[in-house]
Amino acid sequence: MTSITKIRPQADDATSARGHMKIVIVGHVDHGKSTLVGRLIHDTGSLPEGKYEAIKAMSERRGMPFEWAFLMDALQAERDQGITIDTTQIWFKSEKRDYVIIDAPGHKEFLKNMVTGAASANAATLVIDAHEGIQEQSKRHGYLLHLLGVRQIAIAVNKMDLVNFDEAVFNKIEADFRAYLASFGVTPTFMIPVSARDGDNIVSRSERAPWYKGPTLVEALDGFEQVSAPTEQPLRFPVQDVYKFDDRRIIAGRIETGRLKVGDTLLFSPSNKKVQVKSIEAWSVPHAPSEAHAGQSVGITLSEQIFVERGDLASHADHPPIETDVFNARLFWLGRDALTVGKRYKMKLNTSEVQVTVQAITKVIDTDDLSSAASSRVERNSVAEVTLRARKMIALDDYSTLAETGRFVLVDNYDIAGGGIISMDGYADQRKLVTRASSNIQRVEHRITTDMREERHGHAGGIVWFTGLSGAGKSTIAVEVENRLHALGYQVYVLDGDNIRHGLNSNLGFSPEDRAENIRRIGEVAALFASAGVIAITSFISPYRSDRDRAREVAPDSFHEIYVKADVATCESRDPKGLYKKARTGEIAEFTGISAPYEAPEAPELVVDTANSSVDDCVQQVVDYVRENFSLESRRAKHGIWPPEFDI
Known part of the structure; x- marks a missing residue:
């Protein structure tokens, strides 16, 4: 568990009356983060009384020269090793406002703590050593800040005294790092030449860098915009717990975005239950509030006693979250063991916890040059794009739409092993597919039984569901x-x-939502054919596993999945309709296998490999399968059942 050391200034009325901003300090090991922050809090008079003297006396007792970093590195192990391994929080005050500065570790082995610190920050300062220049870890930290959604970044080019405050050295580092950050869409707010040891450009402007016309570090921090609670965004209220007081059931949690008020109709996902807010509970106030907003932790009561549990996500019905059991993610991996396809992890998303399986690793990204490569595993301290599948429906948001409910962490053997952001590119919101809108409907009871239809036709009805890429040969074989x-x-x-x-x-x-609805309707129609005693052969790409599983659930005893297998290269070489060519040139968006995912079946009843077998052989495999599994003669022989004798 991450240890937190907090250093607070002496409180006064002016300090307590002001708000504060959280700033995370990151950078490569030995680039001077702790020295910079130690000098910063000293030079602004933010140190508690006697702290400087105590650290100086400790250094003298140990026979060590005084270091500003000792104000930060409070753990014994850190003083011995000379590196920061803890996440330390310091209260710091400028003339404009108060700050919580989070000094995060820079050593590669302690990136997990760095992520912990950065995840809660509103802005960041990234420290680069002017003498050593941009390191791999500098780039990794810059990419991580982007991954965690930190958009306000000041770059402190430290130890300028070691390069004699050479303007050319600073300009080269500035140009190179700006170019790197720009390659993934990040623009640093400020880049500042500093000497943390000597205090240059920390609080006071340095006389040794007359060529620098920008702000000091403190002025840069004061220039960051205060991040306000996202009250104007759609409501997201994750349920943390349900408490029973007298005759009330109080739903408690923190409002991440939006507002709620008494009388609002809330939609709880993923159960899709709707209910009104009866009251907003509060303690030690003269009157119960009628409204609450983002950033507040509240308790509410409901107009009806519906079942609500920890992990449910409340919203307004007109702006609900996405419901899905599969999504893409950009992930930073911290686990001791590599992340691999097929492995299960616990995912924590807001207050919910759910088991997820790694369905696919799309690519692993090199944070040094942002190149990517295919891989079957993600090693420690690597970034990757993956596809995760949950064991049940979960409520979430695309990170680009709502960051607060679009971030997650993965847990492996009780340890945080990774974190990432959610992307729904290529996947459908399944809310409408799992919500039944109709009510008061009764099925027609037929007088003709299934047995009567089978006796008439000589075979059972059923669904033979062909799935595979475009060009795999589904339609040719089906016909x-x-x-x-x-x-x-x-x-x-x-x-x-x-x-x-x-x-x-x-x-x-052909959007993901329309593709899903297309398959849902076909599954229902095919089930009607099967109940009428007809064998329905469906020939559809049906790229999403969840859609095919949903089609199977309509008629589980009659559903037979046939995987018409052929790789993308084979299908593209055939390209009977010229679709792959159009997809490659961008004329067709969301094309399966090129710009949209295809999820191959995990356990189909039959696989026909059209890349390595002739059409005639594949057709015969399917015909033999149908005769063995659908004809009454074969079914009876298999189960030792003989036809009944009829009296004439």
């Missing part, structure tokens, strides 16, 4: 299978993507 089964006396019909979209689904496009 030929239909032809051969019809010749054998089977009642069979092909539902193909093109003909379905000309009619039933003509109002749907």
Whole structure:
């Protein structure tokens, strides 16, 4: 667990009356972060009385020269090793406002603590040694700040005294690091030449750098904008706990974004239950509040006693979060063991905890030059783009839309092993797919039973669901299978993507949400065919595993998944409709396998490999499978059941 040391100034009325901003200090080990902050709090008069003298006396007792860093490095192990391993919080005050400065460790082995500190910061100061120049860790910290959503960044180019305050040295570091940050969309707010040891450009302007016309470090910090609570964003109220007081059930939590007031109708996700706010509870106040906003921790009571639990996410119904069981993420990995495909981790998102599996590793990113490469594993201290799948529906937001509910951490064996931001690119919001809007509906009870239909047709009805990439051969095989089964006396019909979209689904496009709705409707239609005793062969890319699982749930005993397997290169070499060519040139957006994901089946009933087998062989595999699993003769022989005898 991260240890926190807090150094506070002597409190006075003026200090307590002002707000504060959280600033995280990061940088490569030995680049002088702790020295910079120690000098900063001393030169501004923010040290508690006697602290400087106590540290100086301690240094003398140990026979060590006094270091400003000793004001920060409060742990014995840090003094012995000369590195910061703790996350230390210091209260600091300028003439403008108060700050909490978080000094985060720079050593590679302590990046986890650095992430812990940076995650709660409103702004950052990144320290670079002018003599050593930009290091790998400097770039990694810059990328991490971007990953954690810190947008206000001051770069302190420290130890300028070691390069004689050479303007050319500073200009070179400034140009190179600005270019690096710009490559992923970050613009540092300030870049300042400083000497932390001597106090140059920390509080007072340095006479040794007359060429520098920008602000001092304190002026730069004062120039950061105060981050206000995001009250104008959609409401997000994660439930932390439910308490029982007398006859009240109080739903407690912290409002991350937006506002809520008495009388509002809240939607709780992922259960999709709606209820009104009856009251907002408060203690030691003359009157109960009627409204609460982002940044406040509150308790509310509801107009109805619905089941609500820790991890639920409350919102207003007109701006709900996304519901999904799969999403993409940009992840920084800190675990001792490498992150690998198929491994499970506990994900913490706001107040919820859910098991997730690594479905895919799209690429691993080199934070030094931002190049990327395919890999089957993510090693410690690496950044990667991955796809995670949860064991149940979860409520979340795309990070680009709402950062507060778009960040998560992964836990491995009780240790925080990684953190990242959520992207829903290529994946659908499944809320509408799992919410039943109709009520008071009763199914028609048919007088013709399933057994009667099977006896008439000589086979069971069912769904033969073909899935695979465009160009894999699904439609070609489906049509030929239909032809051969019809010749054998089977009642069979092909539902193909093109003909379905000309009619039933003509109002749907190709966004992730429309693709999901397309498959939902087809699954329902195919289930009706199956209940009528017909074998419905569906030929659709159906790229999302959750959509195919949902189609299976409609008729679980009748669903047979056939994976028409062919890799992207093979499909692209065929490209019968020229779609891959258009996708490569950007004419078609969200094209499966190129710019949109395809999730191959985990355990299909049958795999036909069209990259390595002829069409005729693949068709015969499917026909043999249908005859073995659908014909009454085969089914009865398999289970030792013989046809009943009828009296005539």
